Amino acid sequence: MPTTPSSQNPSESPETQGAEDTMTEEKVPFHKRKAAKVDRLAELMGDRSDGGHGAGIWREAFARMRRSPMAITGAIIVAVFLLVALFSPLIAPYSPTSQAWGSEVFPNRNEFVGPRAENWLGLDHLGRDMFSRMVIGARQTLMVGVVATLVGFLFGALLGGVAGACSVLGGRWGRQVDNAIMRVIDMMLALPALLLAVTVAALIGPSLTTVMIAVGVAQIPIFARLLRGAMISQGNREYVLAAQAMGVRNHKIALTHILPNSMGPVIVQSTLTLATAIIDAAALSYLGLGNPNANFPEWGTMLSEAQRFLSSAPSLAVYPALGIIITALGFTLLGESLREALDPKLRK
């Protein structure tokens, strides 16, 4: 019976764990290797939490991030995006759906209106104010990203948490439950994420909800893997043994002792997933699985709508595309620098 890399780890001492990990990484099948990479992050962060230098792991990481230009750039981008998204109704000068200037734009004659004093980013193909659509679109895009990430996070954490808790505390029976859950997770991991999202989206029909669910579902296996790995590496620690010796009930150990100490890698991944979710949502919109109501301003939908006019009015596509790219870049920079700040191996 093949075992997954991290299910072997509970028996290993922390010293041999690193070496064992690189070795297993080369022997295990591919989807497990993808998994092993995720698990490594989980373990690295787990190992840090008992540093005992007084300052907490998070505090240390934030101190490191304050000096990193990557992290600062990411944080600024994300902050601006969040501010625009949250206060968009106050910022947007016009209604995003009103075709107030409809008589000035003729897509079939290639007549578009570029930036001008009253419309900062010009008009779209139906004579709607592009700036207002971008600003309101930021809010929708944020919602898509957040909901998709939440779907992946909640279901992934639920599956991974149950698997991890069962494996650590459930004895032989628990390890079987863990094994069964991980089989399902590995199956999901064996599919390319975009294909998984397309499958789910085609299953429930095109809508914005579809996009959020589909993109979220594709992230479930990653979150599940991460949390399970972190929980298993926490499971060997003395405080768990102490709690068990004191007669604390298993579910309480899992929920109040192990889980809070295992959330680090999951939080890092959430930041990165926000970026992926926004990009994947745009791809699903482009495939026609997104919101069928194109009135609704959302960057992915706007981008796929604007492709038709790319040769005559490229700015219609460039604005939402830039919005997506810059926002995704912001979340990626933030997530990557957070991961680097927390990874002792990359710290030099």
Add this chain to the structure above:
Amino acid sequence: MLRFIVRRLLQLIPTLGGLSILLFVWLQRLPGGPEYALLPDDATAEQRAMLRRSLGLDEPVMVQYLAFLRRIVQGDLGTSLQTGRPVLDEFFLRFPATFELAVTAMLIAVTIGLPLGYLAARRRGTALDFAAVGGSLLGICTPVFFLAFILKVVFAERLGLFPSAFRLSPGISRTDITGFVVLDGMMTREWDVVWDAVAHLALPGLALASIPLAVITRMTRASVLEVMGEDYVRTANAKGLHRGTVRTRHVLRNALLPVVTAVGLLAGSLFAGAVLTESVFAFPGIGSFVYIATQERDYPVLTGFILLIATMYVLINLLVDISYSLLDPRVRAQ
């Protein structure tokens, strides 16, 4: 080695089995059931009932699933609602085009990404390093279909350097042997066909390469940096080995192992990424057909193609695992 391969092949069964259940449930859940997809909208209730019976849809779900599974195993994935031809035939008709595209993308990604990542690691902190890291972050964050559109508008429509659609220019004659245009052209020495096909592959290949290129660059850089800090590299340098020897035999050889794995994972996902690229360039491969199938709600094609793409993804990664064990003596010794 043989046992390893057999065991890995056996591990495919639960994965594909689970996927078949997923696809079966999907077909069951279609609005109104499959008979609505097959019959015209104005069909009577009796016609629907008859079709249900003839398709075995009045049987218990378990029986239906087993029948579905039996058809799949026999290679019967149903017929396309658009063309009326078997799904399997449609797949293999389009496979060579996508394969050529994927190989082009991978070649671009590896030939640029490996040296770039290596140089970025060697000159850490320089402008080159900064550009490589920034560029690869940008590559990951750019929606592939947008990049494809930009490439098409700029290089095909505005500058006219490359053709903007299809596999070959209209009117060019070629001898078909294998379905692989470039390969056939080389075999029959029709160099004009080869040139034309390569020109058609350039832009979609570049668009499809964007994500693998970014990932390979970043992975190579990280991996080389890690290996350069290893004790054995310092030892090799200290005992006076030639710099080139240390770089190739010690650093590169060890640094490339994780990159090989990444290449495998990426190669599998290229077939999924092709959906986005091919549709932009009207490239007649698997991806554009899936795109049309999503628009037309051609469910047999969607389920069949997803099953086949997933199978290929898994098989490609099996090949990577095998090649990996050939590359790394530590795995071989086991």
